[in-house]
Amino acid sequence: MTMETLYLGFVDEAEAQVVLGIYRAEGDWQQASHEHALDPVGTLYDEEGEPIAGFHVNLQLAAYDGVALESYRVRPVKPQRVWL
Secondary structure: OOOEEEEEEOOOHHHHHHOOOOHEEEEEEEEEEEEEEEEEEEEOOOOOOEEEEEEEEEEOOOOOOOOOOHHHEEEEOOOOOOOO
Protein backbone atom coordinates (compact mmCIF):
# COMPACT_ATOMS: atom_id res chain seq x y z
CA MET A 1 0.00 0.00 0.00
CA THR A 2 1.36 3.42 -0.94
CA MET A 3 0.86 6.09 1.69
CA GLU A 4 0.93 9.79 0.86
CA THR A 5 3.02 11.91 3.22
CA LEU A 6 1.65 15.27 4.28
CA TYR A 7 3.88 17.79 6.06
CA LEU A 8 1.58 19.99 8.12
CA GLY A 9 2.14 23.22 10.01
CA PHE A 10 -0.16 24.66 12.66
CA VAL A 11 -0.09 27.80 14.80
CA ASP A 12 0.39 25.63 17.90
CA GLU A 13 -0.31 22.14 19.21
CA ALA A 14 -3.81 23.13 20.32
CA GLU A 15 -4.76 23.93 16.72
CA ALA A 16 -3.23 20.64 15.55
CA GLN A 17 -5.27 18.76 18.16
CA VAL A 18 -8.50 20.33 16.90
CA VAL A 19 -7.80 19.83 13.19
CA LEU A 20 -6.39 16.32 13.61
CA GLY A 21 -8.82 15.30 16.35
CA ILE A 22 -9.63 12.00 14.67
CA TYR A 23 -6.03 10.96 15.38
CA ARG A 24 -6.37 11.50 19.12
CA ALA A 25 -7.82 9.26 21.82
CA GLU A 26 -7.87 9.69 25.57
CA GLY A 27 -5.74 12.85 25.27
CA ASP A 28 -2.91 11.25 23.27
CA TRP A 29 -1.87 11.21 19.63
CA GLN A 30 -2.73 7.91 17.94
CA GLN A 31 0.41 7.48 15.91
CA ALA A 32 -0.51 4.51 13.73
CA SER A 33 -3.33 2.45 12.29
CA HIS A 34 -3.90 0.51 9.09
CA GLU A 35 -4.88 3.80 7.45
CA HIS A 36 -2.37 6.31 8.84
CA ALA A 37 0.98 7.04 10.47
CA LEU A 38 1.42 10.24 12.46
CA ASP A 39 4.61 11.89 13.71
CA PRO A 40 3.94 14.93 15.94
CA VAL A 41 7.26 16.72 15.32
CA GLY A 42 6.56 19.91 17.27
CA THR A 43 9.12 22.68 16.79
CA LEU A 44 11.46 22.60 13.81
CA TYR A 45 14.69 24.58 13.54
CA ASP A 46 16.28 26.32 10.55
CA GLU A 47 19.90 25.90 9.47
CA GLU A 48 21.03 28.59 11.95
CA GLY A 49 19.33 26.76 14.82
CA GLU A 50 16.48 29.26 15.11
CA PRO A 51 13.02 27.84 15.79
CA ILE A 52 10.54 27.87 12.92
CA ALA A 53 7.19 29.23 14.09
CA GLY A 54 4.41 26.74 14.67
CA PHE A 55 3.77 23.13 15.57
CA HIS A 56 4.61 20.61 12.87
CA VAL A 57 3.16 17.17 12.15
CA ASN A 58 4.04 14.57 9.53
CA LEU A 59 1.05 12.50 8.51
CA GLN A 60 0.91 9.54 6.14
CA LEU A 61 -2.48 8.52 4.82
CA ALA A 62 -3.55 5.50 2.81
CA ALA A 63 -6.24 7.62 1.16
CA TYR A 64 -6.18 11.41 0.98
CA ASP A 65 -8.83 13.41 -0.86
CA GLY A 66 -6.44 16.30 -1.58
CA VAL A 67 -8.62 18.93 0.06
CA ALA A 68 -9.21 18.60 3.79
CA LEU A 69 -5.74 19.57 5.05
CA GLU A 70 -4.43 21.73 2.20
CA SER A 71 -4.54 24.99 4.19
CA TYR A 72 -2.16 23.43 6.75
CA ARG A 73 0.12 21.72 4.26
CA VAL A 74 3.73 22.85 3.93
CA ARG A 75 6.12 21.62 1.26
CA PRO A 76 9.64 21.53 2.67
CA VAL A 77 12.46 21.26 0.16
CA LYS A 78 14.46 19.12 2.56
CA PRO A 79 12.25 17.63 5.30
CA GLN A 80 13.98 17.28 8.67
CA ARG A 81 12.11 14.10 9.66
CA VAL A 82 10.97 11.45 7.21
CA TRP A 83 9.84 7.83 7.24
CA LEU A 84 12.24 5.32 5.78
